[in-house]
Amino acid sequence: MDARAAVLEKFNEPLVIKTFPIPKLREGEVLVKIEAAGVCGSDVHMWEGRDPRIRLPMIPGHEGVGEIVEIRGEKQDVHGNRLFAGDKVLWNRSVSCGHCYFCKVKMEPSLCPQRWVYGIHTSCVDPPHLTGNYAEYLPLVPEVDLFRIEPGVDISTLVPASCSGATAAHAIDLSGVEPGDSVLVQGVGPLGIFTVAFVRSLGASQIIVIGGTEERLAMCKSFGATLLLNRHQLPEKERKRIVMDMTHGRGVDVTFEMAGEPDALKECISLVRTGGACVSAGFGEPHGTIEVDCFHDLGRKNLRLQGVWVSDTRHTHMALQLMLGHLQDFKRMITHRFPLSAANEAIRVMKTKEAVKAILLPHKSLPTSL
Numbered sequence: 001m002d003a004r005a006a007v008l009e010k011f012n013e014p015l016v017i018k019t020f021p022i023p024k025l026r027e028g029e030v031l032v033k034i035e036a037a038g039v040c041g042s043d044v045h046m047w048e049g050r051d052p053r054i055r056l057p058m059i060p061g062h063e064g065v066g067e068i069v070e071i072r073g074e075k076q077d078v079h080g081n082r083l084f085a086g087d088k089v090l091w092n093r094s095v096s097c098g099h100c101y102f103c104k105v106k107m108e109p110s111l112c113p114q115r116w117v118y119g120i121h122t123s124c125v126d127p128p129h130l131t132g133n134y135a136e137y138l139p140l141v142p143e144v145d146l147f148r149i150e151p152g153v154d155i156s157t158l159v160p161a162s163c164s165g166a167t168a169a170h171a172i173d174l175s176g177v178e179p180g181d182s183v184l185v186q187g188v189g190p191l192g193i194f195t196v197a198f199v200r201s202l203g204a205s206q207i208i209v210i211g212g213t214e215e216r217l218a219m220c221k222s223f224g225a226t227l228l229l230n231r232h233q234l235p236e237k238e239r240k241r242i243v244m245d246m247t248h249g250r251g252v253d254v255t256f257e258m259a260g261e262p263d264a265l266k267e268c269i270s271l272v273r274t275g276g277a278c279v280s281a282g283f284g285e286p287h288g289t290i291e292v293d294c295f296h297d298l299g300r301k302n303l304r305l306q307g308v309w310v311s312d313t314r315h316t317h318m319a320l321q322l323m324l325g326h327l328q329d330f331k332r333m334i335t336h337r338f339p340l341s342a343a344n345e346a347i348r349v350m351k352t353k354e355a356v357k358a359i360l361l362p363h364k365s366l367p368t369s370l
C-alpha cells in the first residue's frame with residue numbers, strides 16, 4: 001500500500017505531493033493513519049530555509065493525531081493502556097535518547113543532544129520515507145510516547161497540544177507562577193493563547209496581553225485575559241504606564257515572551273517587577289539580539305530570566321489535559337482546515353497570520369468548513 005505526502009524539495013517553493021510505499025513495521029513500531037496534522041509557525045520558517053535542522057527533501061509536520069492501523073508486537077500508552085488497532089492517539093513529537101546527562105541525570109529530555117522530531121530532523125530520501133505528519137500515514141518508532149484519546153473526542157482539535165501547547169506548558173513549568181500572581185503575555189499566536197489559558201487555570205489574578213491583532217486579542221480574552229493592549233494603538237510608554245498603574249507601581253510578577261520578537265523580550269524585561277521572572281519561549285530560530293542594562297535590568301532587579309527550548313512528553317500531557325477541559329474554546333483556535341493537496345495554502349495562511357492555527361486533514365479531499 002502507498003501513502004501520499006507533501007514534500008518540501010526546495011526552500012521557498014511549493015510543496016509537492018508524492019507517493020511513498022508504507023513500510024513493513026519492525027518490532028514495537030506503530031502505524032498511524034494521520035487524521036490531522038498541525039501547521040506550525042515553525043513550519044513556515046522551515047519552508048523559508050531559516051531552520052538549521054532541516055535536510056531536504058523532507059516531509060514537514062511535527063504535530064499529529066490519528067488512528068492506529070497496525071502495531072507490531074505490544075504497545076502501551078503513557079498511562080499504561082494497552083493499545084490496539086482502531087485506537088485514537090496523539091503522539092509526543094520528540095524522541096530523546098533516554099540515557100544521556102540531560103535525559104538521566106538532569107531529567108530534562110527536551111535538552112537531549114540526540115533529541116529528534118518527525119517532520120523536522122528527518123529527510124524522506126531513504127526508507128521509511130514517511131517521516132513527517134504532512135502525510136496520510138506515519139510509522140512511529142517504538143520510542144515515541146503515545147496518549148490514547150477516548151472515543152467521541154474530536155481529535156483534530158487536539159493537534160496543537162503536541163507543539164505550541166506543550167512548549168507553553170514547558171514555559172509555565174519553569175515560570176514559578178503562583179495563584180494570585182499578575183502575569184503579562186507578549187504574543188497572541190497559539191503559544192500566547194495557550195499561556196493565557198494555563199495561567200488562568202493556575203489562578204493568576206491579572207492576565208495582561210500585548211498583541212497586534214484585534215481578533216487574536218479577542219481570542220485571548222475568551223481564554224481568560226483580563227486586559228488587552230494593542231501595540232499598534234498604544235505606544236510602549238503608554239503600555240508601561242498602564243501596567244505599572246495596575247500593579248501598584250511594581251510591574252507584574254511574571255512576564256511571558258511568546259512572540260519571537262527581540263523588542264517583545266525587551267518590553268517583558270521592563271514590565272516585570274523586582275524579583276520577578278521573565279520567561280521567553282518565542283524564539284524557535286535565530287532572530288536578533290537585545291541590549292540588557294546589566295545593573296538596572298538584571299542585577300538590581302534580581303531578575304530571573306528564563307529561556308525555554310521545545311518540550312517533552314511531560315508537557316504534552318499538561319497541554320492535552322488543559323485542552324480536554326476546554327475543548328470547545330480550543331476548537332475556535334483552529335481557524336483553517338485544509339486537505340493535504342492544499343498544504344501550500346495552509347503554509348501561506350500561517351505565514352500571513354490570516355490563520356491563528358491551520359491544520360491539514362490528509363484523508364479529506366475537499367476544504368472543510370469550520
Ligand SMILES: [Zn+2]
Pocket residue numbers: 096097098099100101102103104109112113114115
Ligand atoms: Zn538523551
Ligand SMILES: [Zn+2]
Pocket residue numbers: 040041042043062163164
Ligand atoms: Zn511546532
